[in-house]
Amino acid sequence: MFDLVAVHTSRYIVCNLRAIFIGSIRVIIEQDLEWVQQSEAMVTVVVVINILISLVLLYVASRVRKLKQRLARLTNIFIAAERSSHRVLYGAPVAISTGQRNVHNLRQTNQSPQIQIQRVRQIFSLLALGQQVWRRNFLRLRSKPLKKRK
Template identity: 55%
Template sequence: MVTVVVAINILISFMLLFVAWQVWQLKKRIALLSDRLLQYEQCSHNLLHNAPENIYLGQQNILNLRQSNQGLQTKIQQIRQIVSLLLLGQRSWGRYVRRPSSLSGKQQSVKSVKA
């Protein structure tokens, strides 16, 4: 009977030793995972700690570009209006002013066709 109890105790001891070894292996894996996560956190912190400043600076640059673009758009609109007025003036001037060289050229070509 004593041998059966000793054998069961030895069996239980080996099982507990195996469980302890598995827990120890799990502890090593968790420590490795923890170290890796800390490294990832440090890298992401190094990358992103200036992000709010950079975002704010980018927003300011975009605002400045929009304001300068708005000024350029008004200048482009004014230039288009001036060009359209010049073209309208050129067309109007061409209707009221006869060009003698173009009329004489047409008359000569009509005379040469009749002859």
């Protein structure tokens, strides 16, 4: 009988342990199921956020591409303008220095006539001044009546 009681007791213990174990497993599984559901919701949120970020970055990439194309066009325009101005202005330094030399030479050759012209002007000015002085004195002498001698 002792063996029978021991067997029943051990079965009872095993059944209770099994029930406790199964109950614990159920609780764990239920918690895991809640966690999985929460995880699924979080994964969904993360996926949606990633899709939104991807769409924003795709838009930014398209704007950057358009900007790159505009900059390439502007670069080509500036290069063409630089080439054109280079062709036009390539001989400018030589022409400028030649012009400066010519102006210097003309100033040197015109300097002596300029001095001569200035001297002639001074002479004419002196003559005009002398003429004015002579007229004043001559008019004074004419305007004074001559005294008769008694």
